[in-house]
Amino acid sequence: MAYIMLTLLIGMVLGVISVASNPSPYFAALGLVLVAGVGCGVLMGHGGSFLSLVLFLIYLGGMLVVFAYCAALAAEPYPEAWGEWSVLGSVLGYLLLVFGGVSWFWGGWYEGAWVPVDELIEFSVVAADSGGVALMYSLGGGLLVVSAWVLLLTLLVVLELTRGLARGA
Amino acid sequence: MTPTHFTISSAFLLGLMGLAFHRTHLLSALLCLEAMMLALFIALSLWSLQLDATGYSTAPMLMLAFSACEASAGLALLVATARTHGTDHLQNLNLLQC
Numbered sequence: 661m662a663y664i665m666l667t668l669l670i671g672m673v674l675g676v677i678s679v680a681s682n683p684s685p686y687f688a689a690l691g692l693v694l695v696a697g698v699g700c701g702v703l704m705g706h707g708g709s710f711l712s713l714v715l716f717l718i719y720l721g722g723m724l725v726v727f728a729y730c731a732a733l734a735a736e737p738y739p740e741a742w743g744e745w746s747v748l749g750s751v752l753g754y755l756l757l758v759f760g761g762v763s764w765f766w767g768g769w770y771e772g773a774w775v776p777v778d779e780l781i782e783f784s785v786v787a788a789d790s791g792g793v794a795l796m797y798s799l800g801g802g803l804l805v806v807s808a809w810v811l812l813l814t815l816l817v818v819l820e821l822t823r824g825l826a827r828g829a
Numbered sequence: 830m831t832p833t834h835f836t837i838s839s840a841f842l843l844g845l846m847g848l849a850f851h852r853t854h855l856l857s858a859l860l861c862l863e864a865m866m867l868a869l870f871i872a873l874s875l876w877s878l879q880l881d882a883t884g885y886s887t888a889p890m891l892m893l894a895f896s897a898c899e900a901s902a903g904l905a906l907l908v909a910t911a912r913t914h915g916t917d918h919l920q921n922l923n924l925l926q927c
Contacts, residue, residue: 669836671877672871676840679864680847685856691866692860695840699871702833706878711889715870718893726860734856734912754846758839765830766870792877792886800887807894812897821905822912 665705668739671698673758682749685730685741693723833875840868855910855917859903866896 675698678691696719703712740747796804830838844865852858870889877885911917914925 661909672836673839676843676864679860680843682851682853682857685854688857688860692863695864695867699867702871703874706875708874708878711874729856733907734854734917754843761839765835769832789886793881793890795870795884796887803891807891810898814901818901818905821909
């Protein structure tokens with residue numbers, strides 16, 4: 661389990677580097693899909709299967725929308741992948757920064773630090789995270805109302821921003 | 830600082846640096862914001878999972894809802910920019926001083 665977690669964490673950092681190194685938006689969206697998938701694996705390894713499922717569904721839908729926007733609004737005749745020199749330079753720079761951080765913190769890490777904690781110790785019917793999320797409907801009702809109101813407000817904002825030509829932005 | 834903490838912090842900081850330095854498209858900047866929100870989501874989830882704080886696992890869900898609001902507002906701004914200025918290059922927005 662420790663090696664699986666190590667691989668997932670390395671994949672997460674590499675995915676964020678592939679987003680941050682300024683490739684074309686197609687490839688950046690692909691890198692973000694990689695980060696979301698690997699983050700799902702990290703959450704699964706820590707026992708949060710419901711949060712992992714929600715994250716996977718939300719980010720898959722979001723990245724689908726972003727791919728559509730790439731094809732519609734930000735299309736380039738010659739898209740830049742990570743092999744271009746400008747992109748490769750920033751990839752190497754960010755990798756150097758991460759390696760510096762790893763070597764700075766390397767002394768404090770030990771073998772057991774990779775092993776994730778288990779789920780709840782006692783035997784229980786519902787998993788810890790889905791039980792916690794279900795709490796949103798009883799005690800956290802106020803926050804649920806607030807987020808529903810924020811989503812409605814965002815719908816009105818989006819409609820107003822994209823209403824007509826020569827408006828907005 | 831455990832390796833998991835280091836990974837999440839470096840993911841957030843790398844997303845922030847990618848947003849701050851050289852962006853070509855507005856869509857790339859939005860993707861960097863998404864990467865930062867993803868790192869925050871995983872950090873909040875791992876906090877509640879590692880501490881066995883069951884009731885706290887609503888917080889990443891609510892943050893994901895707010896992150897969806899942010900992403901949709903950003904994409905609407907992208908559409909409005911592409912309609913009024915023809916392109917979504919940030920250099921173009923700098924040149925037009927908008």
